[in-house]
Amino acid sequence: MFITFTAIFVFVMALLALSFRPVGNGVSQASGERLWIIGLGLIFPAVILLCLLAYGLWIGERLLPRSDADVTRIEAEARRWSWRFSYENDPRRSTENVLHIPAGRPVDIEITTADVIHSFWVPRLAGKLDAIPGHVNVLRIEADAPGTYTGLSAEFSGHGYDNHSFAVIAHGPEDWQKFLEGEQ
């Protein structure tokens, strides 16, 4: 995407620069409209946009949560300025500001909020999704390898917003089992 857009930018700028060349260039009104407006103004962007749109839709569909037997469900509730995560296998089990997930398996985060609008964002794992009062939004994330990732709230929520973050710890299969059994 970046390369295409750089190419388009250079192309437009070249056309702009060339208009200053000294030789007169009898562009007639009719042929000018055909070339510049129909050719470059209509057809050129239409083709590029169609490709881009198809690409975006395809990627977007892939990122959608699909029903999957292997999915872990975790509820995330934001409030000013902390996150509480509850795990489906044990309703009593919840963590503050630290999200534990199994690595290498899809996880559905069910996002909501107790007060104002927040946004759940783990930059290295997925895009962001808002936490809206009264609604539950589901985001599919998946960590390829065990490790710790930074999570952020990405919707301005007042003066504690700067440090409204959480940690994501992705466990290997054994550690995840231990976590579920309450050993961590």
Added chain:
Amino acid sequence: MNALARHRRLTAIWSSEPGWKGWLSTVNHSDVGRMFIVTASFHFLVGGILAMLIRAQLATPNSAFAGPEIYSQLFTMHGTIMMFLFAIPMIEGLAIYLLPKMLGTRDLAYPRLTAYGYWCYFFGGAMLLISLVFGIAPDGGWFMYPPLTGRIHSPGINTDFWLIGITFVEISAICAAVEFTVSILKYRAPGMTLGKMPVFAWYMLVVSLMILTGFPPLILGSILLELERAFALPFFQVELGGDSLLWQHLFWLFGHPEVYIIFLPAAGMVSTILPVMASTTLLGYRWVVAAAVALAILSFGLWVHHMFTTGIPHMGLAFFSAASTLVAVPTAVQVFAWIGTMWKGTPQLRLPMLHILGFFITFVIGGLTGVMVAVVPFDWQVHDTAFVTAHLHYVLFGGFVFPVLAGIYYWLPLVTGNRRFFRLGKVAFALIFAGFHVTFLAMHWVGLMGQRRRISTYAPEDGWTAINLISSVGGFVLAFGLAVVLIEVVLSFVVRHRAPRNPWGSGMLEWAIPRPSAAYNFASLPRVNSRDPLWDDQNLPVRIARGEGYLGDPASGRRETLMIDSATAEPEQLVIYPANTRLPIVLAAVTGLFFLSLLLKIYLITPLAIAGVVALGWRWVWRLGSKQDLGDQPIGHGVAVPTIAEVSRPPGWWGSVFLLVANATLFGSLLFGYAFLWTIAPGWPPPAFIAPSLPTMLAAAVGAALAVAGVAIAVRTNRNGGTPVSGLLAAVAGALGLVAVFAMMLWSAPPAAGHAYNATVMVLGSYGLVHAALASLMLIFLLARHRAGYMSQRRRGELAIVKVWTMYLAGVTGLVVPAVYLPGLVT
């Protein structure tokens, strides 16, 4: 009468009172336009200083320059001021000043309304600036998402300043939009058909219609949120059947068209200036106009792309993603039409052209990053990061500030009568261009690295320190460049260095008037036969000054101009304008008192202020008109036309129609909100629906029918030479009946604070009540006018105006009553 005597006579008729007092009473579009531009520039300065403070805060990690509380106010007010107090008013100012000159007429359609709009802007802006000075400015981000801005999480007065101040300022945008629409359609030089109209006027027509349909959702949203804050009506509180997403829909329903409302006038300036700089005509005039229209329509389908991360179903997102990328097509049509124009002609690197090149480079980058953001998965990553901030500055600074700078340098000789002397312009451009790109390229980069927007500080280990510092340095260079522009503009007023007439060799009418521009614009109104009348006839300015056009004889001593038929552009009516008056500033002050009483919660004053507005409004319209039939008036060249009081569709009729377009959009947004809450919000259906009352429904039907029939009878009998009194009396009875109906509806409604449904019913009923009361007042006004002798078989214009409002009332009744009672009837 020679040209000089005519100039003196017309100047005496048209100019404002001498000295500073003239500002308070002037209604002349050149004066008010300049006042708008100066005030908007002042706000630009304030907004710019806030930007500098933001950059100072972010220049270093862990900065202790401003704490989060102050920082929130800084960025909220920066965005708010730049959008609402700089960009939109700047457009209004430029268009108010330029449009009549381009269209070959002497003023806009409603001179007093121009001034009223200005004073609403002035007082509303002052409210917001005062909040800033006292450190109680809005701090919820410029798009004010509830519940953060609701009363629970923002109990202070800060948010109220935004909701009330901005709504006050929006009055000026609506006034200007009505005025531009009517002026462009009806106030042009004879012979200037729509196809011969300057392309800037086309753009402004499109923009005005967008303002009329784009701003009402925001005004409604602000009213609802303020009602929630002040009286606990739970429109956005999820526990009581509200939904905070409703605000986001209403806000972006306005907010996205807003971007094009800002961009299109700037594009209009580029389309005007660029061909002149290349000594040619615009390539594909019709295509460019079509592209502007297409952009306007598409922009209303885009609002959801600001909400890609709110959890909207993916196929819904696909639709809006497609619409978002689609806007690139009409934009590309315009960009390539401009480049093609340059190929067609011989472009010269004069100062306005430099800024247009700056516009091209910046705007194309901004457009391309815009297409990137329109791709949903990409947006999920960069949404709410500095990348989006950088993108929107590329679009707004590139798409608006550069063209405006080009425009300022281009039209400055017309305003001052002087040419620039010190030649600082190129230095200023270099500073602005370099400073801008350094600032915001860096910001793109740091956004991709994950810096969220609106954070007040960051840690050294985030690794953003160097980039932020570079960005801040760039910001200060940019500010310095803008300061140089300001200095140069001030100097060109002071240093007398006479510019030639038409210094750029344009073919358009604004260069056919005296320079600096005269208060009356055209000593006589020319007949126009092409898009570039000055190229057709080099001698045109002299012939205009000699009074060879229409209305060349100022003997009557009145401010006169012509209204034309929209399609044929033949003279249709003689307009007699009101002269200087302080009514606009007084009315704006009383309107301000109304808003102030709500802001400070001194509700005792509110009814007094409303009564004041009504009384002044009455006086406003009472002053127009005449007590005898004037008959057709000669306008020169052997043509005679009736005055505006003696036609079926006077200026007030046109203005009412377009004002009602905005009003209907507001009402439509309210019904949309009702349906949205019903279907989307959790907590519906409400505990109980209102029990339908058969007598009320019957009374509503009878009242509406009586009002409409009464006015229709009054119009018909008046046309046939009879007296309209009995018809009007019937209509008054009908309208007053509807007042009673809506009062009953409100009286019997359950407590509005209990559920969003009750609150919605309250607002629907109040909307009906206000319109019923307004129509009653108008009908009573007509009776008084008839009694005082302002009405006759010929002088029928006012009847036509009130008829439109009465029919609107009937329509509102027909929708409000079922919307309130049907749910109870069905369940």
